Amino acid sequence: MVEPVPESIHFPSEEKRILQLWKDKDCFQECLKQSKNRPKYTFYDGPPFATGLPHYGHILAGTIKDIVTRFAHQSGFHVDRRFGWDCHGLPVEYEIDKTLDIKGPDDVAKMGIAEYNRQCRMIVMRYANEWENSVTRMGRWIDFKNDYKTLYPWFMxxxxxxxRQLxxxxxxxxxxxxxxxxxxxxTPLSNFESNQNYKDVQDPSVxxxxxxxxxxxxxxxxWxxxxxxxxxxxxxxxxxxxQYVKVKDNSTGKVYIMMEARLVALxxxxxxxxxxxxxxxxxxKGKKYKPLFDYFRKCGETGAFQVVMxxxxxxxxxxxxVHQAPYFGADDYRVCMENNICQRDQAPVCPVDSSGCFTDEVTDFVGQYVKDADKNIIKWLKERGRLVNSGSFKHSYPFCWRSDTPLIYKAVPSWFIRVEHMVEKLLENNDKCYWVPEFVRERRFGNWLRDARDWAVSRxxxxxxxxxxxxxxDFEEVVCVGSMAELEELTGVKVTDLHRESIDQLTIPSRCGKGVLRRVTEVFDCWFESGSMPYAQAHYPFENRKEFEDTFPADFIAEGIDQTRGWFYTLLVLFYTLLVLSTALFGKPPFKNVIVNGLVLA
Known part of the structure; x- marks a missing residue:
């Protein structure tokens, strides 16, 4: 007998009643048991950081994911739905740096990497219970018990x-x-990270x-x-x-050389x-000029302080x-390399440390943060008659997405993944995916792929x-290790954890008479881990090999439009590893269908 519908329904109470029913009968796990022999429908869930609380965007995207995967289950498929957690990277480290008042590498060296990483590990799951409560309260069915974390050794x-494959x-x-x-x-950031947080600012103009x-x-x-x-x-x-001109300033009598079209600048x-x-x-071309400062005057002996084209x-x-500071500007660096003003085997003129402060070479401003030093440098130039004009200039400038501080551009040695040579193949595989809405594939994401650059993966x-x-x-001999077993074979040491404190001290004997090989100090950009998620959550290829290969590429993923430069760039990492990986390794795209939801403003 069907119960009559009550005249009024108190929806919050009904929701709680249904949630309790699902919990008492363990409905989600029961459904998974009943469907385990059905054809598989594969779903990848972009993992959050548990260092922050869930917000409206997570709830909206999670609801879409729940609807699609429930529909797939009810349509006769078995759908594994594993929750995952991003655990590494700047979001965690920045919290620790703020808490412990860590200003730079020297502070970390004093406390030790082991202690620093211990502090990070302590907060990575800070809000895990709140996440599980919120996701469950929304009625979403997803497996928290069989989760994955990017800090698990098997994931790493x-x-x-x-x-290693790359x-x-x-x-x-x-x-x-x-x-x-x-x-x-x-640390350096990828170009896509720097694009996340532009602000209109007033900078000095000289x-x-x-x-x-x-x-x-x-x-x-x-200028x-x-x-x-x-x-x-x-x-x-x-x-x-x-066209350039030699022009006399009628008020001062001074003679300048500048572009004719830019006389309006002065x-x-x-x-x-x-x-x-x-x-x-x-x-x-080739005309020599008097350097502004004496700090690097010796560079004039190898071709510096001249006019290039x-x-x-x-x-x-x-x-x-255009003034050329080659280690602080991409075009400057390229032009100076092409004109042999910079040499690959010479120490760079880069007198700014990782905290953005001038080093000892710049004696007049040593220890000053570069942005703070601007006013002192302008004063110095004025006192020595080198300042022609000064003012301010409003423009759009990139800020760090994590710390909300101004970025600088700096030449740093990094490890890169080659991407530019495979742009056409990336676009071809992107076209094989069904996007909702379609214009994101063609425009925002497609345009981004067309401009893809080699990707700096080291931090x-x-x-x-x-x-x-x-x-x-000298980096002439390099060994890339692809597994824990291989690491044990090469070092003679069995490890159960792959974080820096466990492996940095391990050395590998040189095969070329160079003593021992030591691990480079960098870690992966955490987006690289996210992009490796489809493989790593299955511990492929060490386990689940056939199961993974039978269900790859994924049937479905979803993410918010605001994330097309965040985790979705990781779908550029799933288009920089997956697409680079799935294209390079498997010759196909990483997923078949994707839903991109809009923003929730609150």
Whole structure:
């Protein structure tokens, strides 16, 4: 007999009654038992950090995931639904740094990596109970008992295996590139991370003079919004094809060289200046000038402090003369390398430490944080007659997504995954996936893939999966380890944990007479772990090999639009490992269907 529907329903009470019924009868596990022999429907759940509490976005995305996987189950499939936890990386480390007032690597060295990582481990599951309560309260069926954590040794072992496959295919290299660098977190960030947090800011705007050695009464003038990079100046760059002028400032009598199209950067009216000569930029090639500072004057012996050419100098901003600090600007670095002003085998002119403070070479500003030093550098330039003009400039500038501090651009040695050569294949595999809404695939994500760059996967940090490379001091001999068994075979030591404190001291005998090989100090960017999740959650290929291969690629994933540069870039890591991996290893995309939900504003 069907019970009559009551005249009024108190929905919160009904929800609690249903949840209690599901709990008493263990309905979720019972459903999994009943369906275990059915065809499998594969679902990947993007894991959260338990260092923060769930918010509306998690609840919305989780509801969509629950609807689709329930429907698949009711349509005759077996659907494993495992909850996962991101445990490594900056989100955890930044919390510890704030709590313990850690300012940089020296503070970590004093306390020791083992203690630092112990502190991180203590907070990674801080809000796990709140997560389970909230997810359960929403009525979502997902397996918390059979979860995975990125800190599990077996998960980390698969991450090593993933990297080893890329290494064996020649997709891993060590390089120096100018990258966004977080001075608060003491580590470089990927370009996609730096794109997450742009702000409109007022920065200083200065025009500085560089007297020609052939005639110090004539000065090239360059504009910059980063005065802190001026102590590292090694060259000036002009456009060889555009028109330049020698111009006299009628009010001061001083003579400058600048781009004709950029006279407006210094003068308000034509009455303020007199043009003395016109010539193409290429006329200036190789001309020597007087350095601003004496810190790196010796670099002049190897070609520094001269005018170089490049087409990246445009007529839209500045003076048409661009100051080159090669280790703080990507174009600067490229141009100076091409002109042999920077040498790969020479120590870089990079007098800024990982906390963003000037090192001993910059004697006038040593110890000062670079952004704070701007005003002191401007004062120094003015007192010595090198400042032509100063003001402020409003522009959009990247901030660290974790610490909300300004990023700087800095050349640092990093380990990279080659991606640029496979852009067409990435796009082809992306086209095989069914996206809802479709425009995200074609536009936002597709455009991003078209601009894909080689990916810096190393981080100068502590709490993460260590990069499994053991190298000689000169990096000429490199061994990539792909499993714990291989590590034991090569070192003679059996380990049960793969974090830095457990393996950093292990050495591998050199086969080339170079003594012993030591592990590089870096850990993986935690996005690399997230991208390895489909493999690592199954401990592939060490376990579940056939089961995984029979159900790959996944039938379904889902994520919010705000995450197309977060975990969804990890679906660029699932498009940088999966797509790079699934393309390189399996020749197919990592998933078949994806739902991208909108934002919840609250």
């Amino acid at each position: 072992e698969t991450v090593w295996w993933v990297f 290494y064996d295919k020649g997709l891993v290299y060590r390089g120096v590139k100018v990258m966004p660098f977080s001075t608060a977190c003491n 025009i500085v003079n560089f007297p020609l050695l052939e005639d110090e009464n004539v000065c090239l003038i360059a 910059t919004t980063t005065p802190w990079t001026l102590p590292s100046n090694l060259a000036l760059c002009v456009n060889s094809e555009l 003068f308000k009216t034509e009455e303020e200046y007199t043009i003395m000569d016109k010539f193409p930029g290429k006329t200036l 490049d087409s990246y100098v445009r007529e839209e901003e500045g003076t048409g003369v 100068n940090r502590y709490w993460g999966t260590p990069i499994p490379l053991w190298c000689s001091d």
